[in-house]
Amino acid sequence: MKQSWRWFGPDDAVSLAAARQAGASGIVTALHQIPYGEVWSVEAIERRKGEIAAPGFGLDWVVVESLPVHERVKLGEGDLEPIFANYRESLRNLAACGLKTVCYNFMPVLDWTRTQLDAPVPGGAKALRFNIHEYVAFDWLILQRPGADQGHAPEILARARSWFESSTEASRALLLANIMAGLPGAYDRYDVPSLRAMLARYDGIDAAALRANLKRFLEAVIPTAAEVGINLCIHPDDPPRPLFGLPRIVSTEDDIAAILAMVDHPANGLTLCSGSLGAHPRNDVPAIARRFADRIWFAHLRNVAKDADGSFMEAEHLGGDTDMVALVAVLLGEERRRRSAGRSDWEIPMRPDHGHKILDDQGRASHPGYPAIGRLRGLAELRGVMAALEHKQG
Structure with a gap:
């Protein structure tokens, strides 16, 4: 190859x-x-x-x-x-x-989507990761998309709410930035209102x-x-x-x-x-x-x-x-x-x-x-x- x-x-x-x-x-x-x-x-x-x-x-x-x-x-x-x-x-x-x-x-x-860009790997390396509870927290509680809580197990919803309730404005902004990171090149990133409008x-x-x-x-x-x-x-x-x-x-x-x-x-x-x-x-x-x-x-x-x-x-x-x-x-x-x-x-x-x-x-x-x-x-x-x-x- x-x-x-x-x-x-x-x-x-x-x-x-x-x-x-x-x-x-x-x-x-x-x-x-x-x-x-x-x-x-x-x-x-x-x-x-x-x-x-x-x-x-x-x-x-x-x-x-x-x-x-x-x-x-x-x-x-x-x-x-x-x-x-x-x-x-x-x-x-x-x-x-x-x-x-x-x-x-x-x-x-969106292009590829992750919620974490620096997940720890044994030995100190960092990796990309998609955490379902963080994705649900963003979709349901930050983006507030109607129906975003549907189709998820109760334990995932509970973890999503727990993450949201313990999060800060900075951690929510970081989650948004991580989700946007897969967009290539100089493509404009969305904030929450513009993402709602695009959806x-x-x-x-x-x-x-x-x-x-x-x-x-x-x-x-x-x-x-x-x-x-x-x-x-x-x-x-x-x-x-x-x-x-x-x-x-x-x-x-x-x-x-x-x-x-x-x-x-x-x-x-x-x-x-x-x-x-x-x-x-x-x-x-x-x-x-x-x-x-x-x-x-x-x-x-x-x-x-x-x-x-x-x-x-x-x-x-x-x-x-x-x-x-x-x-x-x-x-x-x-x-x-x-x-x-x-x-x-x-x-x-x-x-x-x-x-x-x-x-x-x-x-x-x-x-x-x-x-x-x-x-x-x-x-x-x-x-x-x-x-x-x-x-x-x-």
Whole structure:
């Protein structure tokens, strides 16, 4: 697999030099400065490519993560043809610049969501964590969303209320900031009133409506992606469950099958995120990878440890609940199948997704989940698994 590294652009505290020193050769990035729905110009794409390909690094831009989908598309709101046209033009421009893999997600309002960004790990490391009682406390008692207390066990509601009653304004503000931390790049964060207003726009949008809006998007853009040789890869929901009353439709094996069938073409593909899918108690991630192997164009490899109440924490890459060795074996097997079929695009880019803050990561600025040394450790462990499996195969 192509060993890659997420980089958030020139303002990222973790440099391209660090990515190279970690052993990556591919870079996964986006033009975060461009507002959603606007065209990515050839000039802007080539400028970013030039930064990545600077002499001495030996790096190349291998995956766009993400070419974002405008919120109005998810809402099915208004005349969407100009937005679709701009997305198609961005795809054409990316292809003209040699980019062939584009990741995107269809999560309403928020991206990945955690309640704690510095959960302690034995030995003093820090990890990302989703605490169900903190999420319920925010949704029910801070956001005060009608019906937010429904569907939760009494003990979770009791813990949520206890957290809220003992919280301070500062701890509530920190919880809001943690929940907003998953939004990428320079995207505006919501405060409580603006989040309420955004959620209100989704009144009446259920899972079926959101699926219909995704299908409309795919029908509008996949023909262009196929024409120019780009594979679009949808990212699973993180966490794989409805949040704040919003539907999420990329959470299970059945969800993925339905999406890939909406426009049944290889260009309509999957980003296999083992952490997002692994947070669902009924998902068998290696089995999902096996079923959809021929439509996986990009892989995020990380692990989570789940609690019975629905909470989970980012685990070590080879720890947690997903059999990472089995998963990597599936992906390497798919690469061998593609290579034996004579395909030039046989290699699947992967990146070590998220990582613990360890050693000198602590006290240094970085995007939540994306410290330098924690990801270096994850990439090194995954590289070892790949080398061992390839040696065994050979």
